[in-house]
Amino acid sequence: MKVSSQNPLLILGGGLIGLSLAHALALKGKKVEVLSRNRNEAAGFVAAGMLAPHAEGLQGKILELGQQSLNLIPNWVKQIETSSGMSCGLRQCGVLVPFTSEHQLNEYPTACFGKKLNRSDLEKETPGIAEHWKSGLLFEQDGQIDNRRQLMRALEKACVELGVKFQEGVRVLKLVHNGSYLEGINIQSAEGEELYIKSRQAIICSGAWSNQLLKDLTIYPVKGQMMSIQGPRNSLKRIIFGPGTYLVPREDGLIVIGATSEPEAGFREGLTPFGQRQLKAGIHNLIPIANSWPTMERWWGFRPCTPDEKPIIGAHSLEGVWIATGHYRNGVLLAAITAHLLSKCICKEKLDDYENDLLLSFTFNRFAEKLIMTHQY
């Protein structure tokens, strides 16, 4: 097996989180190399790109993490756009969550962050909205980014401009360690050659596939199917976030529709008639006329999910191994804060008390502790 004598900081997975970390670390002067098996399978190219901690009704520390990220995003995007010379497609368009009753609205976990709308406000905000929606919450602070067509590409370009090395088509086979610290990585190149890269630092950013690299990472895939339709210009100005379905209008009139949630599908690829019918039914439930607008594209991907549906961000017990995965349905929203916090840890910069406290909720060993508790009692 050939051995590489360099000692770069390796990013294992070139999806959204891997690219965001590569960018943040390169800005801090680190020598970084991204090892990516298949950029096209990354959930970063699948997501709807909603930046919506309030509309999603997040609660507790994950809501805080989302809000912190939302605050960072304008500057984060500016940095990526400056490094790349490309636009990321950020739009603070607001997100509207409709309800069939006042009770439902008042029970919504993030109701206190939204503006209450009655039926006639709803009609003004969203012409064509189905009649059964009686009220709504408008979260003006939430928005979207065009991850699929703009952000991912801009991040790749920004990384290259900052000197990040890329290997595409490379499968990370194994982390090589001596039981206490990382020594290197075994990979298979796109040409089928097995290689050993010496490295004392690596970040696992392998999305839904992360536990293929570290068995103690409790990550599993939750498949999601998507489609897009082309609406008349300005047909929809805000994101509509309904139960099980959302409509995300891009600047050019394309409306991204998501998403099914299929944990039982495992890594089974492809669209299904049932999933696609579900999306159509979801559109009908929100804006019936939108089902007559032409369908442009259909696609699918895998969300990386953990048992408590929250990400894992921080150090692994194996020295030199860092983890940034499990972002489930909020990885686009959380990419900025993940890159901010973890790049500080890796560069040994001091985190303030609030950041330290926040990170404690997302440690790798929270599941290990639970396992021990279950075993003892």
Ligand SMILES: Cc1cc2nc3c(=O)[nH]c(=O)nc-3n(C[C@H](O)[C@H](O)[C@H](O)COP(=O)(O)OP(=O)(O)OC[C@H]3O[C@@H](n4cnc5c(N)ncnc54)[C@H](O)[C@@H]3O)c2cc1C
């Ligand atoms: C249908 C759907 C809709 C979504 N909508 C939203 C949304 O609106 N808002 C939001 O915030 N989030 C959304 N998400 C979630 C978001 O897309 C993910 O949380 C995020 O992309 C995860 O990023 P990641 O880098 O961890 O994983 P990915 O982007 O999946 O990247 C992982 C990469 O690792 C590579 N890899 C895996 N194993 C190996 C290996 N052994 N060797 C080398 N490379 C490897 C893969 O090829 C892949 O490219 C959505 C996700 C889906 C699927």
